[in-house]
Structure formats: structure tokens, C-alpha cells
Amino acid sequence: MKFAWIDLRTVPEAHRTAVVDAAVHSRVAGVVADDPALLDDLPPTITRVLLVPEPVDSPHLVIAPVDDQDQLDRLPSRSAFVTVSDDRTLKLACAAAERLDHTVVRFTDPTKIPLEIVIAAADGASGKLVTVVDDLVEAAIVLECLEHGSDGVLMAPADATDVFKLARLLEVKSPPLTLTTLTVESLTHNGLGDRVCVDTASHFAEDEGILVGSFSSGFVLCCSETHPLPYMPTRPFRVNAGALHSYVLGPANRTNYLSELRSGSKVLAVNADGRTRELTVGRAKLESRPMLTITARSPEGVVVDLMVQDDWHVRVLGPGGKVLNVTELRPGDELLGHIASEQRHVGLPIGEFCKES
Structure with missing residues (x-):
């Protein structure tokens, strides 16, 4: 579970009460201060973090800076703050993350390579890595860095609005979907139409695809081109998705027409077990095909x-992730x-009467 700590040390006093109230209301994991009086009245649901120059006795979680291996070895607590500015301090941050309960790391350079190295070093360690970030944009990057991300982020908000926005970043973006088994009833050759290939900025897994359908009430899991095909190389970033009028399911239970997808749009990758993840569209390619x-x-x-391209190399997924060529489908297959329980209005679910045919 990713988490966030709010840093009160640079929050203007005029905004401090509102920021703390927002942290409590949005269930931010921790509040950091250098004055214990600012932490004493916080509820027990929030981790109270005292960040001080030297270790002290306190009922709060005390984190003090370390600058060399000797300091780390003599540290009376199991938490430390490390500023990474060179190879020596990077190795120190790795050593701390491998052995301490909490390691807060601030990186002085804009590159994320040192963070990736610390994340890799701490992989499998029981402690938590917390990375200092300057803003919400950096927080989003840090939480996903190296496909693993920092366990937590520490950010000084400008105001209460920043706290709520940070909390939303931590929400589960892509909950699982319930998939169902559909039975083929008929197949109809339609002649020429316009179909869309969706090229994403990520690789699909072998049992992943996107959910596409002509009706907002139901979708078929269309297979990505991760499996070998004769006469052409695999394109593991692509789904030959369907006709331009089709709905494609995206994040937050919202749909788009395939014709609306652009570079930068978001779609939902779904695997055969219903696990989902958000992907960014790199290109949507529309061409006329049978x-x-x-x-x-x-x-x-x-x-x-x-409605899909009428060609053998276009595929959908069956139970267990079985790959099925569309031109070989027969009634009973x-x-x-996925069956949707709501109708749609401009892509948003809505409980209204709507009949599609």
C-alpha cells in the first residue's frame, strides 16, 4: 500500500490548521514536523513523525539525518533521513533502506536513476522507503518509478487542496473487473468498414487485452498482438480493436469511442483474471478493412x-486466456x-433507460 506523509515544516502558519485538518480527513498516513507540539494533538490514526537534527527521546517516530556509514551504524533508532547528492550518499541510502524500518531520502538532482537504485537495493526489505518530492507531478512519478515505486512520499503542501490531491494519487486507480464467459451465437461478414488499431506506450502481457463492444452493455476482451503471427512481427503494444464506432472501456468505468482515442488517451488493460491497469495510448491507427x-x-x-477486422490474425481471448482467431470462431465457442450494469451518456455510466441494437 502506497502512503504519503505531509511535511509541516515549511507550511505557512496561516495554512497549517487547514492542512492538518485535510490530512486527518483524507487519512494521510503521517504528518512530519520539527516541533513536537505540532504533533501532540494529532489522532492516533496518523503517524506522528518528528524530524530533528539529532536523535531524541520522544513518543513520536523520530527521524534524524545520517551522513556516513558510522552514523548509520550507531543510530539508536531504526529510522533515518539521507540526502543523496553523490555516489557515497547513494550507497548510504541503499544501506539504510536495506536495514531500517523507515528511510526518508531526498535527492538533490532531478534524475530518477538514484531512486531506481535505492528501490532495487531495498527490494524485499521489510522497511519503508519514503522519498521527498517537490510537488504532485513528482509524487506521481516517484510512486511508479521502476514499476515498483517508493513506498511513500513526503511532500510539503502549499495548502489543504494539495493534501486532498495527494490523497487521490494514492487511491487504487484500477480495481479488478468481473469477467464473464460469453457464448458466440452468430458471425456476420459486413464488407468494408473502418477499424482502429490501438497502439499503447506499454507492453501487454500474453493474457491481456482491452474490452471493446458495439453496445455499452457488454464488451469482449480483444487480444493484444503479443503472440506470434505468420508474415509479420509481433507488436506487443498493439490491439487490433474493432470498428471506429465501438466503445472501449477506460479507467474510472468510463468509455470512449475508438474513434476518439488520441495519443495521450487512457485505456484499461485487462487480463484473463480481471486484473486491470491503466495504459497510455501512443497512437490510434484507423484504416479501411473488411x-x-x-x-x-x-x-x-x-x-x-x-465488429472487428475480418481477418485470421485478429484475435480475442477465451476462458483461461485462450487465444482465438476471429475467422475461426463458430457458434457455441x-x-x-464484461457486462456493464449501467447505460452510458458521453462515456459516463448513468442509470437511465437506453436500448441499443
């Missing part, structure tokens, strides 16, 4: 319709899909 409509039905009787 089209094929797959009509399937869920166990509850919901009709799911997907099983696909993986």
Missing part, C-alpha cells in the same frame, strides 16, 4: 456485439467479456 460482426450472449442473456 469487417466481421461477432454476436455473443452472456449467461444472464445480455447480447454482446463486437466461448469468449471472455
Whole structure:
């Protein structure tokens, strides 16, 4: 679980009360100060962190700076603050992160390579790595660095609004989805139409794809091009997704038409177990191709319709992540899909009557 600490040391006194109230309300994990009086009245749900020049006796979590290995070895507590500015202090931060309960690290240079090295060194360690960040943009980067990220971030907010925004960064962005087994009922050759290939800025796993459908009520899990194909190289960043009118499921349960996707848009990668993650679109490529409509039905009787390029190399996923070429599908075959409980208005779920056909 990622967490955030709020640094009160540079927050103007006029904003301090509002910042603390926001930290309590948004359940920020910790508050950092150099004055114990600012921490004494905080509720027990918040970690009270006293950041001081030298270790002291205190009921709060005390973190003091260390600058060399000797200081680290003699440290009376199991928490330290390390400023990384060169190779020596980078090695010190790695040693601290490997053995201490809490290691707060501030990096003086803008590159994230030293952070990646500390994250790698601390991999598997039981302690927590907390990285000092200047703003919300840096916090988002640090929390995902090296696909692992710092366990926590320490940020001095400008005001209470920054606290709430930081808390939202820590929310689970991509909860799992419930997938269902769809049974193919019919296949229809449609002739020429416009289809969209979605090229993302990330690799898909072999059992991952994106959820696409003609109706907002249901989607089919379209396979990425991670599996070998004759006559062409694999493109593990791509999904040959479907006709331009189709809905594609994105983060926060929102849909877009495939025709709306642009470089920088977000889509949801979904694997055969329903685990999801947010991906950034690098390019959406629209071309005219012969089209094929797959009509399937869920166990509850919901009709799911997907129009894709009518070619053998276009694939969807079946139960267990089985790869299925669309031109080889037959009535009775099983696909993986997702049934939505709400209708859509401009991509947002809404509880209204809507019939699609």
C-alpha cells in the first residue's frame, strides 16, 4: 500500500490548521514536523513523525539525518533521513533502506536513476522507503518509478487542496473487473468498414487485452498482438480493436469511442483474471478493412456485439486466456467479456433507460 506523509515544516502558519485538518480527513498516513507540539494533538490514526537534527527521546517516530556509514551504524533508532547528492550518499541510502524500518531520502538532482537504485537495493526489505518530492507531478512519478515505486512520499503542501490531491494519487486507480464467459451465437461478414488499431506506450502481457463492444452493455476482451503471427512481427503494444464506432472501456468505468482515442488517451488493460491497469495510448491507427460482426450472449442473456477486422490474425481471448482467431470462431465457442450494469451518456455510466441494437 502506497502512503504519503505531509511535511509541516515549511507550511505557512496561516495554512497549517487547514492542512492538518485535510490530512486527518483524507487519512494521510503521517504528518512530519520539527516541533513536537505540532504533533501532540494529532489522532492516533496518523503517524506522528518528528524530524530533528539529532536523535531524541520522544513518543513520536523520530527521524534524524545520517551522513556516513558510522552514523548509520550507531543510530539508536531504526529510522533515518539521507540526502543523496553523490555516489557515497547513494550507497548510504541503499544501506539504510536495506536495514531500517523507515528511510526518508531526498535527492538533490532531478534524475530518477538514484531512486531506481535505492528501490532495487531495498527490494524485499521489510522497511519503508519514503522519498521527498517537490510537488504532485513528482509524487506521481516517484510512486511508479521502476514499476515498483517508493513506498511513500513526503511532500510539503502549499495548502489543504494539495493534501486532498495527494490523497487521490494514492487511491487504487484500477480495481479488478468481473469477467464473464460469453457464448458466440452468430458471425456476420459486413464488407468494408473502418477499424482502429490501438497502439499503447506499454507492453501487454500474453493474457491481456482491452474490452471493446458495439453496445455499452457488454464488451469482449480483444487480444493484444503479443503472440506470434505468420508474415509479420509481433507488436506487443498493439490491439487490433474493432470498428471506429465501438466503445472501449477506460479507467474510472468510463468509455470512449475508438474513434476518439488520441495519443495521450487512457485505456484499461485487462487480463484473463480481471486484473486491470491503466495504459497510455501512443497512437490510434484507423484504416479501411473488411469487417466481421461477432454476436455473443452472456449467461444472464445480455447480447454482446463486437465488429472487428475480418481477418485470421485478429484475435480475442477465451476462458483461461485462450487465444482465438476471429475467422475461426463458430457458434457455441466461448469468449471472455464484461457486462456493464449501467447505460452510458458521453462515456459516463448513468442509470437511465437506453436500448441499443
